[in-house]
Amino acid sequence: MTFEISTKKVNPVEDLTFSYEQIADNNRDAEGTPQTNERGTQLFPLSFSVTLHSGAGIDVRSEIQKWRDRVTKTGYFYLEGKSLGPVVQLRKVQVKNTMLDDLGRIRLASLAFTFKEYDRKTTSVIDTSALNVGAETKEKADRKPVNAGAASAERSTIKVGAMVKITGTKYYSGQKIPDWVLQRSHKVSQISGERTLLGHPDGINSWVYTNELTLV
Numbered sequence: 001m002t003f004e005i006s007t008k009k010v011n012p013v014e015d016l017t018f019s020y021e022q023i024a025d026n027n028r029d030a031e032g033t034p035q036t037n038e039r040g041t042q043l044f045p046l047s048f049s050v051t052l053h054s055g056a057g058i059d060v061r062s063e064i065q066k067w068r069d070r071v072t073k074t075g076y077f078y079l080e081g082k083s084l085g086p087v088v089q090l091r092k093v094q095v096k097n098t099m100l101d102d103l104g105r106i107r108l109a110s111l112a113f114t115f116k117e118y119d120r121k122t123t124s125v126i127d128t129s130a131l132n133v134g135a136e137t138k139e140k141a142d143r144k145p146v147n148a149g150a151a152s153a154e155r156s157t158i159k160v161g162a163m164v165k166i167t168g169t170k171y172y173s174g175q176k177i178p179d180w181v182l183q184r185s186h187k188v189s190q191i192s193g194e195r196t197l198l199g200h201p202d203g204i205n206s207w208v209y210t211n212e213l214t215l216v
Contacts, residue, residue, distance in 0.1 A: 010056035016048040040202025044117035088115040168212030
């Protein structure tokens with residue numbers, strides 16, 4: 001799904017809103033301890049709206065149905081060709097301010113979208129979005145870049161709780177890993193054979209190849 005202003009279509013993003021919020025608990029322990037306990041950040045929220053107008057080259061009813069079918073799907077939101085934040089899930093599509101013609105066709109409508117960072121722990125919906133469909137296991141093995149240095153490095157000390165950096169270029173799902181993720185250190189949350197879960201639940205919350213990690 002795209003939002004654009006061109007000679008063929010006009011449906012710009014409006015009221016784009018997102019935030020970064022700390023998770024903190026009130027500390028009621030003995031005197032002298034900090035007033036809050038820092039526990040990372042809240043899941044990334046994202047919302048915006050668009051106005052659909054048939055006079056701007058948009059089939060309003062069809063566009064609404066397309067968004068209806070995408071509720072619960074996951075993917076990245078791209079702005080200027082770069083992903084804005086982590087993978088998010090479409091939680092809600094609200095249709096309002098509709099205008100009908102004499103034949104009952106929707107000629108004008110406003111759509112408000114509510115997204116939230118996708119957390120596998122609290123969400124049971126399987127990701128089937130075209131943005132996130134990965135290759136078959138054999139295809140992933142064939143296409144996975146070979147990192148000889150990483151493969152020969154010592155891995156025995158990488159365990160749950162360790163801080164690591166990613167040396168590969170793709171997630172276990174097959175998606176490309178953004179540069180900002182590669183530049184940061186991540187906490188190992190779970191190890192399952194050839195794959196490792198990093199940053200769950202307050203970090204990137206993503207699976208990567210175990211042999212493409214190096215200790216910080």
